[in-house]
Amino acid sequence: MPSGLDRTVVADPKWVGPAFLVGLPIAGAALGWGLTFVAEWITGLSWFPFQGLFELVTELPEAVRLIVAVALGLALGIFLALMAVHEMLTVTVGNDRIELHRGDVEESVPRGEIAGVFAEDKRLVVLGHRRQELAQVEFDLDRDRLAAALRRHGYAWLPDGDPYADRLHRWVPGAEGLPRGADALLKARAHALEKGKAEDLRELRGELAALDVVVRDRDKKQYWRLADPA
Known part of the structure; x- marks a missing residue:
């Protein structure tokens, strides 16, 4: 390493x-x-x-x-x-931040915002203190090497995956509990998911995150939960 x-x-x-x-x-x-x-x-x-x-x-x-x-x-x-x-992934773990680089996607998350990191369903996810997802990228590296790097720099590695997985709900049009505007974004994202439009999926995920909505994809279906309010 x-x-x-x-x-x-x-x-x-x-x-x-x-x-x-x-x-x-x-x-x-x-x-x-x-x-x-x-x-x-x-x-x-x-x-x-x-x-x-x-x-x-x-x-x-x-x-x-x-x-x-x-x-x-x-x-x-x-x-x-x-x-x-x-498209090869590089994860840089520093004392002050975590950086993710894959293809045209580059994300940098300051240490103070990070509550934990986990890998699940071939995705690497950086969680914030409000249970929001600060960054997410397709993950195909060695988990043990990543876990060792995170622990070496004092970050919380979550070996059991998403600690809030039981809060996820499958999205259906008009789902109750979503903030205003989120249903329309999820509808647009469902279309992008069906067509495999990766750039649209990432952009719409970001817009949902701004509404404190966390979204997860499984078998062409969307699952959502709410982050804690700011």
Whole structure:
């Protein structure tokens, strides 16, 4: 676990990023090479998608076909590798704050606002003293390493998950107990959840948090509870 004087960084092992950057382009190039041998067979399958593309490939000279297929596979592999590296999670635990960085999402939570941290349903959640969620991010790192880092810096790690899980209610339109405006936000968020619009989901979660509403997603369903008033 790499550590500095006043912070501990929890992330994937250093070899994971280079493995993506090397392995995925090679796999993509190999896939492109392999497709040159089955392109003609695929054109005979009327149900197979991208028929026009495979028909175009079969019309190319064999040498050109091989070069184009390998180049396209290599480019696809590079793109996927860069995306994978970009989406790798880094949690920086310091004496004064916790920072989360994944993709385009960067969150920094001051120590004084943090009541505890837990990981559940592949999500890392930072809880506040009013039982509100201060930050949340998709989590795929080693829990023991994260727990050790948090304890090293004096933060409360909650090994049993969400301590307020029993307060969650499944959302249905017009649910009672929600503050004004929350039902409309949850309705919009349900649509975003169905369509898989991650940016909209995060933005609407933030708007609900401003109304002291905590929302959790499970199997395309939304569950909510209220934080304590400020």
